[in-house]
């Protein structure tokens with residue numbers, strides 16, 4: 400096992416597999432298509448949307464970026480989603496989060512055709528994940544974490560896993576994947592009300608940190624030889640950095656690295672996997688549209 404789990408390398412491997420699938424789908428007359436809807440001017444969202452669309456065109460996927468103004472109404476966003484639901488060129492639809500406050504994000508997600516919900520946030524896909532129905536779409540970030548564990552040769556079966564965070568985007572689906580018949584781990588989900596988090600974490604053979612707090616998981620919380628997956632992406636001020644900030648994870652990497660058997664760095668760990676799994680889900684949606 401490599402101690403530093405290189406997300407860029409694994410993401411490239413996933414994308415190379417995707418490239419082969421795209422070719423075979425094209426031979427069957429289908430070009431997988433992804434639509435990314437951006438509402439408003441959030442700078443981070445613009446960067447994410449740009450990189451998703453760029454990755455699609457690099458791989459020969461069809462992609463469409465739909466930008467709506469900051470003051471777009473709920474109905475305008477819904478109308479875009481309904482058009483995309485009906486568009487045969489589009490197999491995957493993603494509405495970039497977070498939208499401006501006047502938009503009810505849950506209602507938008509529920510309006511997406513579940514067969515095109517490549518983010519895996521629609522209730523039907525959430526249920527399919529819980530039911531272990533493989534036709535559903537698994538949220539990209541936890542799916543990426545599972546793939547990283549697999550590629551790093553980490554045995555999840557029988558392992559004590561602690562997931563810190565219970566969001567619908569990361570923590571909850573991650574826990575479901577780890578406890579599934581595929582993961583077979585014994586899973587504890589910790590959150591802000593957990594008592595003695597350090598003691599809970601110390602039991603873990605695998606820690607998945609999805610908290611959103613810079614360098615929150617410290618060495619005293621980690622058992623010797625544990626595997627640590629750091630989902631966090633936090634900006635911290637750094638006057639020596641060109642942009643005035645640097646990115647750190649939810650794990651205090653410098654002190655944890657010497658204690659664990661494997662760890663994902665930030666950046667270059669989980670981050671690159673998320674977009675690779677999005678492409679993979681879009682291809683799956685295109686393939687399933689043929690059935």
Ligand code: NDP
Nearest residue numbers: 540564565566569590591609610611630631632669670673
């Ligand atoms: P959320 O804010 O939705 O969830 C954070 C979770 O952490 C909550 O469940 C919260 O508990 C828990 N938490 C907060 N404080 C504590 C504490 N003191 N002790 C224990 N648990 C705590 O975040 P997300 O799940 O969306 O994201 C988590 C991190 O992952 C962020 O840094 C985000 O940027 C990153 N991220 C990275 C992605 C990638 O591609 N690599 C993709 C998505 C997210 P409670 O429920 O009780 O409030």
